Amino acid sequence: MKVILKDLSKHFGNVKAVNNLNLEINDGEFIALLGPSGCGKTTTLLTVAGLYKPTRGYIYFNDRIVNEVSPKDRKIGMVFQSYALYPHMTVFDNITFPLKLKKTPREDRKRKALDVARLVHIEGLLNRKPAQLSGGQQQRVALCRALIKEPEILLLDEPLSNLDAKLRAAMRSELKRLQKDLSITTIFVTHDQVEAMTMADRVAVMNEGVLQQFSNPDELYNYPKSLFVAGFIGSPSINLIDVSLARSNGKFFLKGKGVQIELPREISSRVESNSLSPQLVFGIRPEHITVNQKKEGIKAEVYVVEPLGRENLVTIKTSDISLKVLTSPTLKIGPEEKVWIDFNLDKIMLFDKETGRSLLLR
Amino acid sequence: MKKVLGKWTIYISLSLIAIPFLVMYIAFFMQAFSKGITLGVIPQKFGFSNFSFLWNPIPWGLERTSIWGIFLNTVLFASISGFVVTIVCTLAGYALSRLEFRGKVFFLSLQLMLHAITGQILLIAIFFLLFYTKLLYKIPGVALARASLEIPLGIWMAKGFFDTVPWDVERAAIMDGCTRFQVWYMIFLPIIKPGIGALFIWGFLFAWHDFIYVYTLLSGTVPLLSTMLQGLLATEVVDYGVIAALSFFYMLPPLILFVFLQKVLMKAPIMGGKGIA
Numbered sequence: 001m002k003v004i005l006k007d008l009s010k011h012f013g014n015v016k017a018v019n020n021l022n023l024e025i026n027d028g029e030f031i032a033l034l035g036p037s038g039c040g041k042t043t044t045l046l047t048v049a050g051l052y053k054p055t056r057g058y059i060y061f062n063d064r065i066v067n068e069v070s071p072k073d074r075k076i077g078m079v080f081q082s083y084a085l086y087p088h089m090t091v092f093d094n095i096t097f098p099l100k101l102k103k104t105p106r107e108d109r110k111r112k113a114l115d116v117a118r119l120v121h122i123e124g125l126l127n128r129k130p131a132q133l134s135g136g137q138q139q140r141v142a143l144c145r146a147l148i149k150e151p152e153i154l155l156l157d158e159p160l161s162n163l164d165a166k167l168r169a170a171m172r173s174e175l176k177r178l179q180k181d182l183s184i185t186t187i188f189v190t191h192d193q194v195e196a197m198t199m200a201d202r203v204a205v206m207n208e209g210v211l212q213q214f215s216n217p218d219e220l221y222n223y224p225k226s227l228f229v230a231g232f233i234g235s236p237s238i239n240l241i242d243v244s245l246a247r248s249n250g251k252f253f254l255k256g257k258g259v260q261i262e263l264p265r266e267i268s269s270r271v272e273s274n275s276l277s278p279q280l281v282f283g284i285r286p287e288h289i290t291v292n293q294k295k296e297g298i299k300a301e302v303y304v305v306e307p308l309g310r311e312n313l314v315t316i317k318t319s320d321i322s323l324k325v326l327t328s329p330t331l332k333i334g335p336e337e338k339v340w341i342d343f344n345l346d347k348i349m350l351f352d353k354e355t356g357r358s359l360l361l362r
Numbered sequence: 363m364k365k366v367l368g369k370w371t372i373y374i375s376l377s378l379i380a381i382p383f384l385v386m387y388i389a390f391f392m393q394a395f396s397k398g399i400t401l402g403v404i405p406q407k408f409g410f411s412n413f414s415f416l417w418n419p420i421p422w423g424l425e426r427t428s429i430w431g432i433f434l435n436t437v438l439f440a441s442i443s444g445f446v447v448t449i450v451c452t453l454a455g456y457a458l459s460r461l462e463f464r465g466k467v468f469f470l471s472l473q474l475m476l477h478a479i480t481g482q483i484l485l486i487a488i489f490f491l492l493f494y495t496k497l498l499y500k501i502p503g504v505a506l507a508r509a510s511l512e513i514p515l516g517i518w519m520a521k522g523f524f525d526t527v528p529w530d531v532e533r534a535a536i537m538d539g540c541t542r543f544q545v546w547y548m549i550f551l552p553i554i555k556p557g558i559g560a561l562f563i564w565g566f567l568f569a570w571h572d573f574i575y576v577y578t579l580l581s582g583t584v585p586l587l588s589t590m591l592q593g594l595l596a597t598e599v600v601d602y603g604v605i606a607a608l609s610f611f612y613m614l615p616p617l618i619l620f621v622f623l624q625k626v627l628m629k630a631p632i633m634g635g636k637g638i639a
Contacts, residue, residue, distance in 0.1 A: 046533070049533075049537060051533050051536065051537070071536050071537050072536070072537065072538070072539035072540075076537065077537075078533075078534070078537045080530040080533065080534055081530065082528055082530045083530075084528065084530035084531045084533065084534035085531075085534075086531065086534075086535070086549055086552075086553070087553060088552040088553055088555075089552075097535075097538050098538040098539055101538060101539040101540060101544070102539060142534075145534075145538070149538075
């Protein structure tokens with residue numbers, strides 16, 4: 001089922017939890033709503049579910065406006081952050097509760113319960129009570145309860161956030177695989193960018209009720225449309241430096257505290273046509289800075305080295321700016337050592353300081 | 363050393379405070395289970411002769427009444443009160459916990475104010491109310507009036523129980539296709555079962571040991587255990603042994619109720635998530 005949110009707004013009194021959201025989700029697509037807490041992602045989900053009524057705007061399922069359709073008639077399966085299992089029922093009764101309300105015969109319920117239980121490997125737990133299950137098992141039960149309705153849309157509200165790190169990673173791939181196998185249109189709410197990036201086909205980044213960017217993980221990481229997205233996506237996070245644009249002898253320079261970078265011609269022409277003020281923010285991801293001891297580039301000093309195993313995260317200081325750099329562990333450097341850094345100019349990002357908009361995208 | 367001394371002073375002072383109560387209870391049991399008593403507490407001969415009212419009718423003026431009819435009246439009276447409190451409070455508690463409507467805060471504070479008013483000052487008004495609705499001197503009518511006194515605080519209790527159920531559980535139930543009433547009936551009531559038990563006991567107990575309402579609105583026509591005890595005291599020859607035995611009989615049902623329900627009552631409502639259960 002295709003889901004379209006058109007000019008969707010949800011206000012609570014004066015608080016605009018969701019503001020003018022436009023989103024088009026294709027049939028069978030797995031999308032993530034990503035953002036810091038309080039950004040309106042869960043509100044969006046509950047509005048799609050029908051538990052909240054939109055203040056303004058429309059929700060379409062395929063071509064049909066569903067604003068007035070009750071939650072149970074929307075063919076939606078939902079998994080809540082706290083799982084929200086019914087504690088007084090056994091796992092079997094929990095899973096088959098939606099069918100029971102529809103007065104499905106007991107034999108059918110049994111068969112369907114076993115089918116979905118097998119999907120997530122909990123067929124042995126059907127007679128237990130939720131309190132006797134681990135967090136991971138409870139989560140699977142909640143997933144079963146959502147899937148047994150044979151939903152056309154699956155809504156997941158931070159379903160992995162209550163699991164421990166190892167289980168979370170395992171469930172991540174399992175959930176992704178399950179979604180692809182069943183090809184149910186899925187909306188996944190999370191504040192964890194790793195979850196969003198690894199699982200979703202496309203990610204919608206939200207902040208303060210406003211959609212920032214809706215694109216695939218690769219684009220989100222390499223071509224963020226705004227300063228917020230650039231800063232929010234990526235771990236370790238991007239280096240952002242306040243600079244001003246200067247021009248001399250037909251060449252463009254970025255001037256910051258103690259750094260001066262000459263811009264390649266094609267970038268500078270785009271910046272010139274896009275920028276409104278000379279105050280810019282220069283962004284570069286830690287893996288796009290190279291460190292050398294051959295005195296090439298900008299002189300700097302190592303502040304601290306954090307080994308991450310596969311690579312080292314090095315904090316480098318040059319004049320008043322500190323930069324995070326990812327280096328190979330074979331590069332042996334220690335604190336207070338003098339090094340030289342070089343920026344990979346193909347990978348730099350430039351944003352307007354005031355509007356936060358990217359200047360390099362058309 | 364000093365610590366031990368401090369501990370002992372606490373024990374001794376607490377024991378001293380407890381002595382009057384202990385003496386009263388001991389005297390009470392002695393009187394109930396002995397044939398005669400000297401000096402208030404020393405029994406002369408143990409026996410169950412005071413409990414003869416259990417198998418023989420009690421002389422009551424010129425009539426003789428069986429204790430079991432009175433006992434059943436009392437059970438009926440207290441149970442109706444308990445049921446009314448439970449039903450009204452679980453419905454009101456859900457609405458106050460989950461729905462938004464105008465005047466909700468005012469309604470809640472009104473309940474607290476109502477609870478602060480003692481039941482006795484309503485007695486005359488209730489008398490007339492029951493008189494005109496033809497419910498006076500009838501167990502259901504008086505039980506209804508008695509229940510209404512416990513409803514204000516009961517509503518607060520019930521609201522508290524409903525508040526402990528996470529919103530997500532309710533949302534999940536609605537997504538699964540429940541109507542609002544089904545949510546209340548199929549999800550909430552089973553989850554807050556211990557709370558419902560507490561509410562019932564609350565309504566039952568206050569009606570069970572009520573005297574003033576029973577005495578004013580029922581007495582004469584329909585005796586209950588409390589008014590019967592008072593009747594025994596009001597005779598010319600007071601048999602304290604029988605009164606003690608009857609009192610013992612009077613306090614047994616609530617005691618038994620507690621013993622059986624304490625497990626349920628102590629168990630806090632269970633939540634639907636990890637770690638809370």
